[in-house]
Amino acid sequence: xxxxxxxxxxxxxxxxxxxxxxxxxxxxxxxxxxxxxxxxxxxxxxxxxxxxxxxxxxxxxxxxxxxxxxxxxxxxxxxxxxxxxxxxxxxxxxxxxxxxxxxxxxxxxxxxxxxxxxxxxxxxxxxxxxxxxxxxxxxxxxxxxxxxxxxxxxxxxxxxxxxxxxxxxxxxxxxxxxxxxx
Amino acid sequence: xxxxxxxxxxxxxxxxxxxxxxxxxxxxxxxxxxxxxxxxxxxxxxxxxxxxxxxxxxxxxxxxxxxxxxxxxxxxxxxxxxxxxxxxxxxxxxxxxxxxxxxxxxxxxxxxxxxxxxxxxxxxxxxxxxxxxxxxxxxxxxxxxxxxxxxxxxxxxxxxxxxxxxxxxxxxxxxxxxxxxxxxxxxxxxxxxxxxxxxxxxxxxxxxxxxxxxxxxxxxxxxxxxxxxxxxxxxxxxxxxxxxxxxxxxxxxxxxxxxxxxxxxxxxxxxxxxxxxxxxxxxxxxxxxxxxxxxxxxxxxxxxxxxxxxxxxxxxxxxxxxxxxxxxxxxxxxxxxxxxxxxxxxxxxxxxxxxxxxxxxxxxxxxxxxxxxxxxxxxxxxxxxxxxxxxxxxxxxxxxxxxxxxxxxxxxxxxxxxxxxxxxxxxxxxxxxxxxxxxxxxxxxxxxxxxxxxxxxxxxxxxxxxxxxxxxxxxxxxxxxxxxxxxxxxxxxxxxxxxxxxxxxxxxxxxxxxxxxxxxxxxxxxxxxxxxxxxxxxxxxxxxxxxxxxxxxxxxxxxxxxxxxxxxxxxxxxxxxxxxxxxxxxxxxxxxxxxxxxxxxxxxxxxxxxxxxxxxxxxxxxxxxxxxxxxxxxxxxxxxxxxxxxxxxxxxxxxxxxxxxxxxxxxxxxxxxxxxxxxxxxxxxxxxxxxxxxxxxxxxxxxxxxxxxxxxxxxxxxxxxxxxxxxxxxxxxxxxxxxxxxxx
Numbered sequence: 001x002x003x004x005x006x007x008x009x010x011x012x013x014x015x016x017x018x019x020x021x022x023x024x025x026x027x028x029x030x031x032x033x034x035x036x037x038x039x040x041x042x043x044x045x046x047x048x049x050x051x052x053x054x055x056x057x058x059x060x061x062x063x064x065x066x067x068x069x070x071x072x073x074x075x076x077x078x079x080x081x082x083x084x085x086x087x088x089x090x091x092x093x094x095x096x097x098x099x100x101x102x103x104x105x106x107x108x109x110x111x112x113x114x115x116x117x118x119x120x121x122x123x124x125x126x127x128x129x130x131x132x133x134x135x136x137x138x139x140x141x142x143x144x145x146x147x148x149x150x151x152x153x154x155x156x157x158x159x160x161x162x163x164x165x166x167x168x169x170x171x172x173x174x175x176x177x178x179x180x181x182x
Numbered sequence: 183x184x185x186x187x188x189x190x191x192x193x194x195x196x197x198x199x200x201x202x203x204x205x206x207x208x209x210x211x212x213x214x215x216x217x218x219x220x221x222x223x224x225x226x227x228x229x230x231x232x233x234x235x236x237x238x239x240x241x242x243x244x245x246x247x248x249x250x251x252x253x254x255x256x257x258x259x260x261x262x263x264x265x266x267x268x269x270x271x272x273x274x275x276x277x278x279x280x281x282x283x284x285x286x287x288x289x290x291x292x293x294x295x296x297x298x299x300x301x302x303x304x305x306x307x308x309x310x311x312x313x314x315x316x317x318x319x320x321x322x323x324x325x326x327x328x329x330x331x332x333x334x335x336x337x338x339x340x341x342x343x344x345x346x347x348x349x350x351x352x353x354x355x356x357x358x359x360x361x362x363x364x365x366x367x368x369x370x371x372x373x374x375x376x377x378x379x380x381x382x383x384x385x386x387x388x389x390x391x392x393x394x395x396x397x398x399x400x401x402x403x404x405x406x407x408x409x410x411x412x413x414x415x416x417x418x419x420x421x422x423x424x425x426x427x428x429x430x431x432x433x434x435x436x437x438x439x440x441x442x443x444x445x446x447x448x449x450x451x452x453x454x455x456x457x458x459x460x461x462x463x464x465x466x467x468x469x470x471x472x473x474x475x476x477x478x479x480x481x482x483x484x485x486x487x488x489x490x491x492x493x494x495x496x497x498x499x500x501x502x503x504x505x506x507x508x509x510x511x512x513x514x515x516x517x518x519x520x521x522x523x524x525x526x527x528x529x530x531x532x533x534x535x536x537x538x539x540x541x542x543x544x545x546x547x548x549x550x551x552x553x554x555x556x557x558x559x560x561x562x563x564x565x566x567x568x569x570x571x572x573x574x575x576x577x578x579x580x581x582x583x584x585x586x587x588x589x590x591x592x593x594x595x596x597x598x599x600x601x602x603x604x605x606x607x608x609x610x611x612x613x614x615x616x617x618x619x620x621x622x623x624x625x626x627x628x629x630x631x632x633x634x635x636x637x638x639x640x641x642x643x644x645x646x647x648x649x650x651x652x653x654x655x656x657x658x659x660x661x662x663x664x665x666x667x668x669x670x671x672x673x674x675x676x677x678x679x680x681x682x683x684x685x686x687x688x689x690x691x692x693x694x695x696x697x698x699x700x701x702x703x704x705x706x707x708x709x710x711x712x713x714x715x716x717x718x719x720x721x722x723x724x725x726x727x728x729x730x731x732x733x734x735x736x737x738x739x740x741x742x743x744x745x746x747x748x749x750x751x752x753x754x755x756x757x758x759x760x761x762x763x764x765x766x767x768x769x770x771x772x773x774x775x776x777x778x779x780x781x782x783x784x785x786x787x788x789x790x791x792x793x794x795x796x797x798x799x800x801x802x803x804x805x806x807x808x809x810x811x812x813x814x815x816x817x818x819x820x821x822x823x824x825x826x827x828x829x830x831x832x833x834x835x836x837x838x839x840x841x842x843x844x845x846x847x848x849x850x851x852x853x854x855x856x857x858x859x860x861x862x863x864x865x866x867x868x869x870x871x872x873x874x875x876x877x878x879x880x881x882x883x884x885x886x887x888x889x890x891x892x893x894x895x896x897x898x899x900x901x902x903x904x905x906x907x908x909x910x911x912x913x914x915x916x917x918x919x920x921x922x923x924x925x926x
Contacts, residue, residue: 034205
């Protein structure tokens with residue numbers, strides 16, 4: 001069936017079997033491989049995306065249900081070469097290791113910070129309860145989200161327009177951060 | 183203005199961080215190819231027997247199905263075991279997918295359905311009908327313990343147990359105080375977050391470009407070449423990002439075999455991704471039984487150490503790991519005896535999993551030491567210190583360095599160990615029993631042969647490459663940092679490449695030896711470039727460095743400066759321009775200094791202190807505090823180093839309290855083969871973890887003095903938790919994991 005929806009702000013149209021997993025539509029059809037698959041049964045959270053602003057496991061959502069709706073993936077968190085505060089802080093505080101859980105964790109954390117700009121550690125843990133990580137031991141993920149909350153609050157402008165954040169904050173240690181494109 | 187140079191030891195951000203937080207990092211299943219086909223694996227439903235019938239007609243009838251590969255229609259394959267043996271293969275006959283009708287374990291691949299889309303392949307795979315002529319199987323280690331036998335050596339890096347010293351059994355019988363207990367631990371699966379996947383691109387000239395999830399591209403290349411009779415230069419293996427592995431990518435897994443086979447047969451590009459369930463159909467940490475008996479004087483001096491272990495293995499290979507050797511190495515004791523055996527079961531061959539062997543052996547030894555401390559009415563830390571050894575009595579060699587005393591002291595101080603009340607059940611908060619436990623950890627510090635290439639361009643950009651991998655550990659970052667520090671360049675001007683068989687070869691990423699091995703090669707190759715630059719700088723007309731020697735200059739800020747007068751400097755770019763060198767290139771291979779290293783035992787050490795709170799009514803265990811003090815030589819990259827230990831400590835929590843792959847012995851198959859029922863630690867399981875790196879100098883282990891950190895962080899953690907649980911509850915649980923039912 002023909003499905004039109006918005007992905008990361010852009011209108012997309014595809015012809016897909018209605019029961020195709022949203023995860024496969026994103027990864028295989030639209031080439032947005034940032035969203036990862038870790039279990040295919042809603043346990044690990046690696047495929048978390050925002051559907052109309054709410055976090056869902058893309059492995060459990062048939063693409064046929066996405067008609068007319070809005071999806072945000074990890075690729076839509078920053079903008080035009082700039083990182084969101086969460087992305088920035090996951091680099092600064094070592095929240096990402098192998099990188100498979102990272103996109104889903106970032107999406108869950110984004111959803112948290114949109115609703116709760118000043119979460120305590122328990123609120124962060126609760127929000128990330130559906131995201132498994134096998135590398136970091138979670139502590140640095142919590143530290144990263146905590147730092148991102150501070151960063152977002154520190155500059156109200158950042159919350160409104162994350163595109164400014166890369167310039168405002170990224171300059172701090174730009175020498176330590178560089179796109180790796182092997 | 184140029185950024186400041188980075189030094190070895192600084193805590194820099196992960197250089198691949200941006201790629202990972204933006205979703206741009208590409209993993210094995212994410213590379214595209216024209217006309218890519220998707221494979222779906224059909225797994226055996228029985229543990230042992232023969233395939234009686236295999237009906238693929240319904241699957242083939244599905245529109246979009248291109249082929250179904252089985253043992254009946256497979257192409258010719260290599261004949262000898264040798265061809266299937268990879269760098270990490272133990273002794274025996276490696277498993278051959280789709281080779282014949284024999285079923286040797288449950289979950290074994292029996293067919294690969296190849297189709298134009300993933301959905302069609304998955305659907306058609308459900309239509310493949312297989313019947314079996316089953317044979318009786320045995321999958322229970324307890325039932326086969328009596329039949330355990332000596333393992334055949336042959337696995338790289340495996341050291342059989344040392345010869346006994348003194349007479350341990352006699353000393354044990356005579357000892358004033360003794361403990362003698364059996365410890366059991368279940369099978370565990372690595373469960374990296376990324377499933378194993380391979381994308382094989384069939385190039386127009388018939389060559390294969392293989393994007394594989396692996397801990398060693400060379401290993402995959404050699405395996406594929408040997409098995410399919412291809413020349414290595416027709417097989418390029420690429421693996422820029424690996425979504426965790428922990429040992430699961432040390433051997434080429436069957437998805438790479440099947441994807442290559444399909445690509446070869448169909449002359450098309452093929453991708454095969456395993457499901458999470460199928461992640462439980464290859465290597466794992468073996469279920470293991472151990473006995474540790476310790477005898478001591480009334481003052482707590484060890485008189486006897488006996489350590490025996492039996493691990494499971496498959497019928498076709500002797501998986502071996504070093505479980506018992508550590509016990510005669512960690513403490514001073516003149517009487518020691520070891521035994522290590524394997525028991526054959528109808529399962530797949532186990533596989534190295536983070537700190538293989540050591541994590542089990544130290545669980546048993548350090549639990550037994552704790553039991554001995556109570557028998558002696560002695561503080562557990564005091565007991566360890568009373569038996570501290572400056573010499574490895576197994577080999578009668580000194581340690582190249584051993585700052586374990588500092589680990590004990592700093593860890594205990596940070597934790598507040600001196601406030602511990604010695605009696606079990608003496609500390610509580612409301613209905614929660616509080617327990618403090620500790621344990622020692624040890625792991626080998628190894629170095630392997632490795633090679634690296636470096637190209638410095640006149641614009642000051644340095645590209646260094648080696649065919650190693652980064653399974654999330656931080657190889658990109660550590661190597662970039664080493665290279666940048668040697669040439670005095672900002673991190674942003676250095677690119678490190680890995681995971682490609684066109685790069686100079688590196689060993690498998692395992693054993694915690696990557697920084698020691700590849701780091702040494704990167705250091706050497708960058709020093710060779712530095713020397714070339716220095717020669718050019720000296721030769722320049724009117725060079726202020728004309729009279730200088732290499733040890734009188736420093737490289738910083740893109741310049742070669744006289745150390746005693748940094749204003750006397752030549753820029754790297756100017757030196758290269760003057761020498762008409764647009765690029766300077768070096769390639770170097772480095773070997774460990776075997777003769778010198780052989781004089782010493784080289785090891786990392788740790789001391790782990792743990793606080794648990796146990797709900798007295800429900801038996802629920804929370805690990806509320808961990809202090810892990812590590813003696814790991816020189817720390818190369820402080821941030822990624824800390825991450826390695828944090829993650830490993832949480833693996834220890836998983837091992838102690840949660841992780842267990844449960845086998846249904848009637849069916850001979852793992853039952854909890856998913857992330858819902860195989861419990862890995864989650865956010866809520868983790869509280870306060872502190873990491874201390876104690877300073878440790880070591881000039882023997884390798885020129886960097888770095889000992890490796892991937893494994894040491896998990897060793898000892900399970901014992902420390904088990905010991906804390908005993909301190910809290912007075913209950914000694916000797917079979918992992920310590921689930922609440924065992925405490926009620």
